[in-house]
Amino acid sequence: MTNRIAQLRKARGLSQAELADRLEVTRQTIISLENGRYNASLLLAHKIARFFDLTIEEVFLFEEDTR
């Protein structure tokens, strides 16, 4: 699983700290998600998707077995 959080955040001209504030999570959470340390919870994934006006599937990329 990868995600487009860093890309979407930069496109909005936001720092990690600003995004963290807007999402009501810590900066550590944003860093960890952007750097792939762990996956978001379903609720946080939803909150992030709504913030960027996208669906969860548009922000979080679930690479499928393409076989």
Place this chain on the structure above:
Amino acid sequence: MTNRIAQLRKARGLSQAELADRLEVTRQTIISLENGRYNASLLLAHKIARFFDLTIEEVFLFEEDTR
């Protein structure tokens, strides 16, 4: 957060045990999700949505502040 897992499962004529097998989780996990004991992880939510050929947002209902 609520979800339509029980409804979708019954529409497919599956028991909880059968669905659990197909999703490669335990029956307890299905029971807990259907009865709202806790939320699915993002990965499991994705797996469930794919199983039913729906998006995460179609299976898991995030009631928004509609104000």
Place this chain on the structure above:
DNA sequence: CCGATATGTAAAGTGCGCTTTACATTTGTA
């Protein structure tokens, strides 16, 4: 060069998602 802003790492603590095992209750049907 210097200070501010942004990004990163480290590490410990808490609660939840999921498992495992075991047993109880409900429901359908012969």
Place this chain on the structure above:
DNA sequence: TACAAATGTAAAGCGCACTTTACATATCGG
């Protein structure tokens, strides 16, 4: 009514999602 299948409850254990605090490194404008 009796048995089987389906659903539910209980409880302990593990790892991950997220927090908190502190410090390190990089980048950049004045």
